[in-house]
Amino acid sequence: MTPVDGVLSASHLVKTFRLRSGLRSTPVHAVKNVSFEVVRGRTVALVGESGSGKSTIARILAKLETPTSGQVLLDGVPTPTRGRALAEYRRRVQMVFQDPFASLNPFHSVAHHVERPVRIHHPELTSAQVAARVRDLLDRVQLSPADRFASRRPHELSGGQRQRVAIARALAPGAQYVVADEPVSMLDVSIRLGVLNLLADLQREQHLGVLYITHDLATARHFSDELLVMYRGDVVERGPADDVILRPQHPYTQALREAAADPERLGALRDEVRRSLRPLGQERSASA
């Protein structure tokens, strides 16, 4: 394998939005010079608070925004902006959106959402083949029996089921890279793990390169190989996931880690509170 084979890379991405209010326009630097690589079969996590530029990067990789400067390279080739080459890029690079309640069209059935990308990118398939593929995809994201789910509309599904549909849609063209923009942040806590495990399984099975965007350090550490921490449009820290989390160098990463719920620390805190309360209680009982 040559070093550039099977790599989706962002090279010196910059995105500046212009905020217009009346005649004045102020630039907003959403992304400042960010570079990274997503290799097939591995997961890169992009962590940061809201407004740190993570979603802008996702949208640039999905070709929904054009970067102000810098470029996205697929296997070392700059990505096209239109035509057949763009369709080929879309076939290989797909995206799972944050909000499964907004990313599925309320008017259309589950089958429509999964079937369209199959038809667009594989026009040679017959209707029967497309239907078989849709069933297979729904089975793979554990929406079975597939036939029962296929005819449903988004409002008849739960949040987790919707996100599974969105994942099936992303896989439908035969994607090699998936950009998952906070795929579980809108879901109920109890089903987040199920959806993330599904993503991880699919990634292993299909040798996907995944860019997992999140603000949750715990899942980022658990599900990714490499971790990038973004703060105000810059990558402030990067490295193997465990290293970044266990030995954070940048003050922002340290603050993030402090803010994350840590069961051990919570337990320690509780003990501390108990210890400081006990003498009070004793004093009271003594005086009584």
Add this chain to the structure above:
Amino acid sequence: MRELMPRWDGKLAIGVATVALITVFALVVPLLAQDPRSSANPALLPPGPGHWLGTTKLGNDVLAQLAVGTRGSLFVGVLGGLVSLVLALFFGILAGYIGGVVDEVLMLLTNINLVIPGLPLVMVIAAYVQNAPGLGSLARSSLMVALVLGVTGWAGSAVVLRAQARSLRTREYVAAARVAGEGTLRIICVEILPNLVPLIAAQLIYGVIFTVLGEAGLSYLGLGPTGSITLGTMLNDAQTGQAVGTGAWWWFVPPGTIIAALGAGLSLVNFALDEVVDPRLRQAPQAVRRQRRSRAAITREEASA
């Protein structure tokens, strides 16, 4: 699907019933009544047996004229409404979805159309096309009147549709369709338009009302279709036949009533559709009632105190 359907309530029921009655009347009665142009009857008979709505100065049966005229008005109304809807869809959705320079240009045209006073423009165009050479029998047909009204009446709907298209464009499912590789035209037709159905239906009804009233106005001024009978041409005949002066109320009251009832019925249906587009409108009556109740309770307390 269900949220795209209007809720069945009193307003909608009355509206649908009125419009349905008028439509059935316009479609069925012309088959049963006598020839509306037959002048074999005595002139200016008041309503009575044989001629339920009396006769005109020329001896035409008013009921027969009314039925055929309603049919003519509905034809012009629906056709003109459809023409203006197609134009509104083109200008509104394209401007809203594509944005940028396209938006600016299309909205400039729309705004120009919007600020030109409606009826005078319609009169000028109608007078012009009726004298235009080369149009032959088309020049003064109801088809031409419908086209003229449709071409002048789309701007308001275009503005409404543009606003909604702009909002739908930023929905994530549209972005998702782009990522899936859908083309622009397909995104507009398959992903966006279905979600606009209630709004589009409301704009169509608005267009029909506008065209029916516009046709009545044009015909009353003598600029309507000459070959066919509509409610407007009936009013024009009644005016020139001095129906008001001679007290022949049965000649002008029925067409006036049908125009008013049709406009009211379609508007009631539109109110129900508006509630689908903006569900907050549904809560408005309840909110008013709640306010009234609590205010009454306060007054009672003050009175007893």
